[in-house]
Amino acid sequence: MCGIVGLFFKNPALEPELGHYFSVMLDSMSSRGPDSAGFAVYGDEVPAGCVKLTLHHPNEQFDWAALASAMSHRFQVAPNVKVNATHARLILPAAEQDARAWLTERFPGVAVMSAGRRIEIMKEVGAPAAVLARFNVRQMTGSHAIGHTRMATESAVTTAGSHPFSTGPDLCLVHNGSLSNHNRLRAQLQRAGIEFRTDNDSEVAAGYLTWRLQQGASLKEALEAALHDLDGFYTFTIGTRDGFAVLRDPIACKPAVMAETDDYVAMASEYRSLVGLPGIERAHLWEPEPATVYSWTTSRN
């Protein structure tokens, strides 16, 4: 159903080249997922008290300037807006909930793809190579990125149905596999206040993690609980503000390969995706064990 990739730089000197290496990784997974593609890039961190939002509108001619102007009226300060194809990255000195509430009321046709202080999620229908070109991913910089190429299994091929799914501030998930108990779980999570926009099983996994984290679990605890509460086949790669995590279900039929050097940690559905990384010939290569949480973080101020 899919290809997933993740790249995390331990060495900050590589950050200007994130987009370059990441695009090559994602493009190589097109054969696993020709329908749509998406990615989360963790770039510059906005100051505390600010929120970085990635917004989407299906019409590429959408008047983002008008939205920014209306927003500055409401929040007494002009947001920093950068448009990229059908998306816009917006930085606002305000609380996330306030910004979301205002958008829902004033611009219901605009979707929030991600929110946080570092994360930027963009995703679109179309062949992965086209999506990468459309968003000019090669030029992006940052410390880490996760991405997904989609072969839709049971839900529709739409922008909203593409991965990554954002489930909380600076948090997102990509999934290779197929869950089997997501429908009942979705209903339970909805009753607990989590909102869903699609019928996609991966969105349920993302919502489940959000719920667990809201209940006070650490990421590791949330993922360990997922092993118990989620049923089906999955390799998950999760992006967090300062790192990323990988988890495979106990049966572990869906593939996952990891590579680590002093400079980076990378994961992909197939080794093919990693061949362009610097020093890959000498990297430590391994496959994550089933039902085991793997995570890496970098300490940031």
Place this chain on the structure above:
Amino acid sequence: MPLQPRPGLRESATFDRHVIHEIQRAAETGIYDIRGWGAKRLLPNFDDLVFLGASMSRYPLEGYRERCATDVTLGTRSAKKPLHLKIPVTIAGMSFGALSAQAKEALGRGATEMGTSTTTGDGGMTPEERHHSQHLVYQYLPSRYGMNPDDLRRADAIEIVLGQGAKPGGGGMLLGQKISDRVAEMRTLPKGIDQRSACRHPDWTGPDDLTIKIEELREITDWEKPIYVKVGASRTYYDVALAVKAGADVIVVDGMQGGTGATQDVFIEHVGIPTLPALRQAVEALNELGMHRKVQLIVSGGIRSGADVAKALAMGADAVSIGTAALIALGCNSPKWQADYEKLGSAAGFYDDYQDGTDPAGIATQDEKLAARLDPVQGGRRLANYLRVLTLEVQTLARACGKSHVLNLEPEDLAALTIEAAAMAKIPLAGTDWIPGIATRGV
């Protein structure tokens, strides 16, 4: 023995005699009921559709002089050597092991006489089968019993099996009484054991990895052979879309009426959807991807007559496949063995205990004496006759609808007789424009 009801005796619809018998059997043996055949309960099927024959606005073709062609080509998408069949009816996969060698030979002879294909089953390819079948489709199953590259290269097409209609999600089963020396050797199993089969393929899971497996099979056979993907009907719309994306040349959809040599009754009757809605879903998926007629669709599961074949083609299939019907044509459940059926506690027309290996017709058995009851030459002739009748029936119906090729039959040639069939097939209820769930035709 016919039931003699008395006034005052009322059978429960919930706990009817079949249910009571099954509960008592379960209590006695402690094991689920295993049998052959497909779903036996009444389901919406092709009988609920009828053709709109020629009238003032549509003209028929004459029966004799005016051509109504029946040929079909399978595997045009990527294979160097697609299959050219003379009729749009093929013989479905049934294993040597479930069936006797004589039965497999008879199927090959009959199919070849009519210019169509047979399919191997969950046990591998026998030399007799390859010899007697002009077109042979080689199944690639989770068990991989007998799988080898020489047979792969000898095959005319390769059918990757994800599942079958009788048990979508279940693997093959062959009980010890049918694991003869020869079967055991072909399957690399000890003689006489109950064969436990895997339900997932050992080296791939999911359409993304299926893509890579299809690539490997093409590489091994130098891209010559059409690759089929077979699924049991459940989430057919998604399965067909995914099979197309994974690279399949031909897709085979087997509805819940599809037969099996041996499976748990509970699986047969309660898992999977009927052939009618599965077919419609499959065609919808192909149309949405722009692949209808480019990736060919074969449908199976309860195909019985030329009417069924014609209706399946009208709904958009490129061909149909028969299993149970082919065995009946050979002589399965023939009244001439009535005395033997009764000794087994069954009767002609009711017998489905293929798993026991004591089939009186000599078809679903490895017992030499029983298997000798089927003369492969005569059996082949009977199958060819039946296929001939199916073809003539399809042509009759197609000509009545003004078609010079049976593949020109289309959904608009049909009307539905019941609400279920109208909803499942998305064909309007006869005399109306109404399709339940849709306002008017074509929407």
Place this chain on the structure above:
Amino acid sequence: MNVIDLSQTTVRELNHALHQLEPTDPGPRWVVREPRGAHAIACGLRVPVTVEIEGHAGYYCAGMNQFATVRVAGNVGVGVAENMMSGFVHVHGNASQSAGATAHGGMLVIDGDASARCGISMKGVDIVVKGSVGHMSGFMAQAGNLVVCGDAGEALGDSIYEARIFVRGKVKDLGADCVEKPMEPEHFSLLKTLLERAGSEAQPEEFRRYGSARRLYRFHIDHASQY
């Protein structure tokens, strides 16, 4: 020798060329450079030729191998030597899942570790892993020998038929119907031969043997929980 660079030639062209070789005179060895994780490299070989892959291969490397010798100076993806009939496949690095799946004959040697489901449904192949194997290895293994010099993961030999499993290290746990069995003289000499052919210095005395308890061969209600 024939040198093929997969950054210049396609896998399809390589395999096609290998399929044209004469069985009685297959010619010199082939060296494949820049494999870069490509799939189906050297699959469907049917002559006694030697193919050396310099780097990491993807899925199904040497799939359905017959008579050929394939060496990989790197790692391999899913299903290396799957359904091999005969010949010799040697992986210098690690192997991903389902190594040697459903293979009927020949020998598969993995110098590093094999992942989950090593030898799944094997039907006569000899597999020697100098490192460890992952969970569900030897699942439904019907015939052949699986030799593990390192450790074995969970559910080793689940639903095993008549294949033999030998493990030198620790076994995390055994699958349904798989039990430890005593080592007889014939097993020591079998292991000696297999280890020598695989180029391992491990000693047969260090191994324990596992195989089918044969309780699931005919269904019996007392074992229903094992199904």
